[in-house]
Amino acid sequence: MADKIKVAVIGPGNIGSDLMYKIFRSKNLEMTMMAGIAESEGIKRAQSFNVPTTIEGVNGLLKDGDPDIKIVFDATSAAAHLKFNGPALKEAGKIAIDLTPAAIGPYCVPTVNLDELSAAPNINMVTCGGQATIPIVYAVSRVAGAKYAEIIACISSKSAGPGTRANMDEFTETTSKAIEVVGKADKGKAIIILNPAEPPLMMTDTIHVQVKDTNVSFEEINKSIYEMVDELKKYVPGYQLRVPPTMDGDRVTVIVQIEGQADFLPAYSGNLDIINSAAVAAAEKIAEEMLKGE
């Protein structure tokens, strides 16, 4: 019986390379292929660790990759996932973990809804800001309900790549929607700010939730938030409360900071660390189920 599930990454850029390092550390995932569409630093990096590579994208992966690859991370772009990678992986019967904003499959925020999703063939990791804030929104809504939730994500300019910059609306719209769908707020709003300060600032997010049931005590809400932070720290050790929860009327406010694990990207890129960590946590959970089933 195998003790690890074979996985691959499509997209050998910064995100894909960081994912590879996280997979190396995983107890039940085996990094079995890195797929790109050209010779690149990322492909060379994977080769230097003796990871098989292809430069023919998803087709190369399906043609030349180990047929036992069960889970594929897509760290390319929404357009590539929609047009090529998503459909091809579905056809081949492989589980796709989508780190692009394409969102063919349901949103996944591991501490909130992973149990409901582990059977889905394609799951979407929302956005970095969503991964950092939706667990807190949900921690409040699960005990006191949420009429409205608003998050403000501040990331350092250096950790916002050209994909993010060219698609700011995708971030705000996807995150707002996931605050509603996963965070269970009746209405969600997301704001993103890029800050160019040097040295780069750690990712910082502010979460405001307007509760439905003001009879629920602040102690209970606070306890729910702290429990959620403990859950998050299991896969994002650098997650912490900068300003602990406060309550003003029916509004709960929390400010969090995410220091990345600096696997491949610098520590200030907590935004990239948290979405990758969430993706790997989701894959590990799926792998665990698969290994049990064998």
Place this chain on the structure above:
Amino acid sequence: MAKGKKITIIDTTLRDGSHAVRHSFTKEQVSAIAGGLDKAGVDIIELSHGDGLGGSSYNYGFSKTQELELLEAASSQITNAKLAVLLLPGIGTIADLKEAQKRGATAVRVATHVTEADVSAEHIHAAKDLGMFAVGFLMMSHMAPTERVVEEALKMESYGADYINLADSAGYLTPSGVQERIEAVVKAVKIPVGFHAHNNMGMAIANSLKAVECGATYIDGTLRGLGAGSGNAQIEVLAGVLNREGYDINADFYKLMDLAKEEVDPIMLRPQIISNASFMLGYAGVYSSFLLHVYDAAEKYDLDPRDILVELGKRGMVGGQEDMIIDVAYQLKNGLVK
């Protein structure tokens, strides 16, 4: 050289002034002000939440009346002027812009931090596709060296902006800083250049005049200077100064003075003066719209607003980071600031 040179006047009372009234404008107020500005010959009238489309939020303050309703009310009173909205990518979206256009907006100013122009590409492109007049608006222009300001202005020009507006969002610059930036951008781009002043250091009119002397042809102002921090260039004064200096402007400064007295004086929550804290915005180089949120936090945490402002300046906070006021106040209160 000033004689007869055409200068386009933009009034942003109904956008930047929204900060000063805590986003409480009503349909009646905007109808009266927009109608009066149009009759006074103002070329462009900007209206939206102070932080642009979609700004209504916990972070920036909720609008008392939805900006789309305000746009509708204003557009029904305007015959000649362009009706503009502000849009900050990351806060507002193209979907918001389309809604604004349906309610009568014909122009949009797409604003980014001075070093982040590339986040405006999709929005400027979308505005041009919608047939709107599109402006590339660089905020906090004091925070980058002139070469960088030029680079970012060139990016916005390449996306299709109709003119580039440099904003001294913190009211930090003195005329020499304005001269350096405006001259460099005017020289580098092929489209017109504009300037948006804040009065935190008492420089708004002088800086605006300097900008025009250095080649800017679009200038922002607000009635009574109503705006974030110590307010903006007071438009009735600005128009009078430009008139006396011999520039060609459509706006009639007598009509603007009357409008300010009749429609703006009665709705002001406080005199638009340079208070101690609003001066410190300029001194420390902090985004002007932080001011009222800093007062709130100072009261809640029992701190001197000036201490919060200086710390925000040290940390290099940019426009839109109002949430960090709470962060700084909490840390100051708990002795966590190094």
